[in-house]
Amino acid sequence: MPTTDSSRVLAPPAPPGWDERAPELPDFLLTSPVWTDELVHESGIPVVDVPFLTVGGGMGSFAMIDCLRIAGVPTNQMKVLTNLRHPWENYAYLTGVSQLPPHYRIRSDASSMPDNIWGFPSYAVRRAFRSRSPRGFIAPLWNVLTENVFTDYWTPLAGEVFDGMRREADRVGYWDCVAHGQARMVRRRAGGGYFTVFTTQGAHKQRVVYRSGYVHLAVGYPSIRFLPDMQDYRARHGSGHRFVNAYEPHEQVYTDLVARPGTVVVRGGGIAASAIIHRLLNDREQHGAATRIVHLLRTYVDGPHGPSRFMRRRGRLGWAHQGFNWPKAAWGGQLKVRLEKLEGEDRRQLWELMAGSTTPYRRGWQRQLAQARRDGVYTAVGGVIDRVDRAEDDRLAIVYRDNATGTPRTLAADFVVDATGLIGDLRSHRLLHDLVEVSGAARNLWGRLDVSPGFEVRSLRNGAGRLFAAGAVTEGAYYAPADSLLGLQYAALRVTDQLAELGFCHRIGSGRSIAQWCRRMRGVAP
Numbered sequence: 001m002p003t004t005d006s007s008r009v010l011a012p013p014a015p016p017g018w019d020e021r022a023p024e025l026p027d028f029l030l031t032s033p034v035w036t037d038e039l040v041h042e043s044g045i046p047v048v049d050v051p052f053l054t055v056g057g058g059m060g061s062f063a064m065i066d067c068l069r070i071a072g073v074p075t076n077q078m079k080v081l082t083n084l085r086h087p088w089e090n091y092a093y094l095t096g097v098s099q100l101p102p103h104y105r106i107r108s109d110a111s112s113m114p115d116n117i118w119g120f121p122s123y124a125v126r127r128a129f130r131s132r133s134p135r136g137f138i139a140p141l142w143n144v145l146t147e148n149v150f151t152d153y154w155t156p157l158a159g160e161v162f163d164g165m166r167r168e169a170d171r172v173g174y175w176d177c178v179a180h181g182q183a184r185m186v187r188r189r190a191g192g193g194y195f196t197v198f199t200t201q202g203a204h205k206q207r208v209v210y211r212s213g214y215v216h217l218a219v220g221y222p223s224i225r226f227l228p229d230m231q232d233y234r235a236r237h238g239s240g241h242r243f244v245n246a247y248e249p250h251e252q253v254y255t256d257l258v259a260r261p262g263t264v265v266v267r268g269g270g271i272a273a274s275a276i277i278h279r280l281l282n283d284r285e286q287h288g289a290a291t292r293i294v295h296l297l298r299t300y301v302d303g304p305h306g307p308s309r310f311m312r313r314r315g316r317l318g319w320a321h322q323g324f325n326w327p328k329a330a331w332g333g334q335l336k337v338r339l340e341k342l343e344g345e346d347r348r349q350l351w352e353l354m355a356g357s358t359t360p361y362r363r364g365w366q367r368q369l370a371q372a373r374r375d376g377v378y379t380a381v382g383g384v385i386d387r388v389d390r391a392e393d394d395r396l397a398i399v400y401r402d403n404a405t406g407t408p409r410t411l412a413a414d415f416v417v418d419a420t421g422l423i424g425d426l427r428s429h430r431l432l433h434d435l436v437e438v439s440g441a442a443r444n445l446w447g448r449l450d451v452s453p454g455f456e457v458r459s460l461r462n463g464a465g466r467l468f469a470a471g472a473v474t475e476g477a478y479y480a481p482a483d484s485l486l487g488l489q490y491a492a493l494r495v496t497d498q499l500a501e502l503g504f505c506h507r508i509g510s511g512r513s514i515a516q517w518c519r520r521m522r523g524v525a526p
Helices: 037-043 059-070 089-097 123-130 134-146 158-172 228-237 251-259 271-287 334-341 344-354 363-375 430-437 485-501 510-522
Strands: 047-049 052-055 078-082 178-189 194-200 207-212 214-217 243-245 262-267 291-297 305-308 311-316 319-321 378-390 396-402 408-413 415-418 466-469
Touching: 037 047, 037 207, 052 059, 052 194, 052 207, 059 078, 059 158, 059 214, 059 485, 078 207, 089 158, 123 134, 123 158, 178 430, 214 430, 228 243, 228 378, 251 262, 251 271, 251 415, 262 271, 262 408, 271 291, 271 363, 334 344, 363 378, 396 415, 466 485
Parallel strands: 047 207, 052 078, 052 214, 078 178, 214 466, 243 415, 262 291, 262 415, 291 378
Antiparallel strands: 178 194, 194 207, 305 311, 311 319, 378 396, 396 408
């Protein structure tokens, strides 16, 4: 759980969306999945040639540019199309509103470092050498040596991750690759490669077409998940003040609960739910809030669970506990190897076995929860919400079905905070929707982009051109933790290996890796 609660810093608001003031594309381009140079020239849209293009500009794009710079690609051979000011902007925003601002610990291990593909020196080693006391030097090193046995898993502060990325972006010249604006669509080019339609930002919007041989998509989650009961409530009452999503700004919930006694229902069993409950309990302890918390869990876990003694998670009092969002063997162990060998329904079954909402078991947070249970201010129940209505006193009347009996029950509350996660529906994202519906990109069994073990969208291979995808849009593919910090780096390294085979960059072998690590440690550009 977070290490400190001294302030309520939130990341910047979500970036603006597509600007419709730019002129629309002609119909003969909109309806064609394959464009010729002649068609694009006829449209009158300027064409910019660049060999490699990454769309998104978040942490996935950052990892890709970082790997290619290490592999010897100059900045003028790559372009990042993004509406973000910096690669960690969306991540900082989502973690901030879900109560994990920069000075809190995130759910990532010491060596999952977006700014360092080697993972050494890790965040724990950095923390140790920045310390000014013997205790401060020893504590993080002892933590990583004894984690999950005598201590909790060591995880970095969100701000440490962002600061490291900023330094690495400066070192590799990331900012020289950035074009600010909005990518709208990617279409295959007759003869090989791709066209990417882009609208620039600024006072004078301009439509531009980028012509490239390789395209990398790292657009993150297409949208926030708004479940049907929340959509129904807002459609009937026209207000989201009392029924909020954890990933939208909802600071008014905490402000109101500090000002007056109230009851809040928190829905979800993942890291966002645990962070929100932690915030509510901290407000009771530090600001005298008289808040009662009802934790509603669709799946109430009352003990260790799993199909065998070798595939089992710990669980207790409603929570499923796991150090990270996937089992560690899914990153580089036996589960990763198994998943890469499976196809179709067999792969889906292994995915479902590993997936599910979990939260880390952290001793300090467990003590806080135990005290809240004894005080009668925190209650966890298993159930599913059927309907939320506004009561006469302007509070909420929540009807849910009890898991054990199926009996409808009614609960009165002042607020509901839904922390059931984000959504990866491709139809929610304009570029991805177009990629599937017009360009013909294939989907996997989970409805996401069907990619190879090397993260290539095989259905859109076009001559010598290659189109790759990374992150949440590949969920259900051959690598489970694709939407993690380490997963985005892994995808970037796999893509770099393929581009090296195609002659676009150098292979990051032992010699280059050692040499580039030394340059990084000296702060010298690749």
